[in-house]
Amino acid sequence: MKTPTLSDVARAAGVSYATADRVVNARGGVAQKSVEKVQKAVAALGYVRNVAAANLSTQRVYRFAFVIPTESNSFFRHIHALLAQRDLAGRDLRQTIDIVGVEAFEAAALEGALKNLAGAGYDGVAVVGIESPGVAAQLAALQGQGAAVFSFISDLNASERMGYVGIDNTMAGRTAARMVGMAHNGGAGAVQPIVGSLSLRDHQERLAGFRAVLEADFPQIALRAEIIGRDRNDIVEDRLEQALRAAPDISAVYNIGGGSSGIARLFARRPTRPFCVVHDLMPHTRTALKDGLVDVVIDQRPEDEIDRAIELMRAAANRLPLASCLPITLAIYVRDNLPPEASQSFTDIRSLTE
Known part of the structure; x- marks a missing residue:
């Protein structure tokens, strides 16, 4: 059985080839009655529009x-x-x-x-x-x-x-909480979350997922009020330093957004640091993992x-x-499973500083 053509559709609908073409390729200018005839013919014949040919003919x-x-x-x-x-x-x-x-x-x-x-x-x-x-x-x-x-x-x-x-940002937050809970090994602690802004749904969802897992599975770990860092290194560094000075019992940090270079700078000058989870594998977070300044990077590919x-x-x-619009599968990196470092490109050079 031969594949139906647009000429077959036009013949079955009782319209001209040009009219059938306008309907199938949504070019407008066709009476509704003719549109319905063509649509019925398309369904009856099982006609499938040739996208490549249509684009070629219109130089789209x-x-x-x-x-x-x-x-x-x-x-x-x-x-x-x-x-x-x-x-x-x-x-x-x-x-x-x-x-x-x-x-x-x-x-x-x-x-x-x-x-x-x-x-x-x-x-x-x-x-x-x-x-x-x-x-x-x-x-x-x-x-x-x-x-x-x-x-x-x-x-x-x-x-x-x-x-x-x-990615599924709620899942990302839940994953971060699981890493924090495992690091505490059943002990008590306090986590300092950092967000760029709660006007973004991804930051809202990560924080909600993080909170849900702590409350359900690690109730001995307290969740402190979030720092709003606006994804800026200087703000994140300054406000986290203030938080650690005010609450020395902070045992973990979860950076939900950007500003991770600020965290690395702060931790590099401290004798000890909290367990730390950050997002996005960039040159600076890769270096922070290698240098032992953060513990986990969650990457959205x-x-x-x-x-x-x-x-x-x-x-x-x-x-x-x-x-399918299924979420992108996130990747979890520690210093031991980092992927091979790509040869330095224009993208890498621009990403060396945050």
């Missing part, structure tokens, strides 16, 4: 935007550099990636950046989410214009995006997050079924 170039915090810390410097690499590599795949930097933790800045994307004809937008009514309204406007919106690294409400690309986001936006732009 996919336009994607990543709306992410500016390069204010090593993690997002790394993300910016990876996206720039993907943009160059994607030219042969007829796709471009615009990187839109916004001030971290500022809902108004994110709202303004999203508003500026309106009418630009983006096929897909990936955004590090901050929950606010203004952000939600701008995301809805982009989706109304046909852009496929995905939350990236930090999730949004399900109604505001087609899917989420990132940003290369995989970016590639998954591009794959999903491309599929959504082609109106194809979306691949």
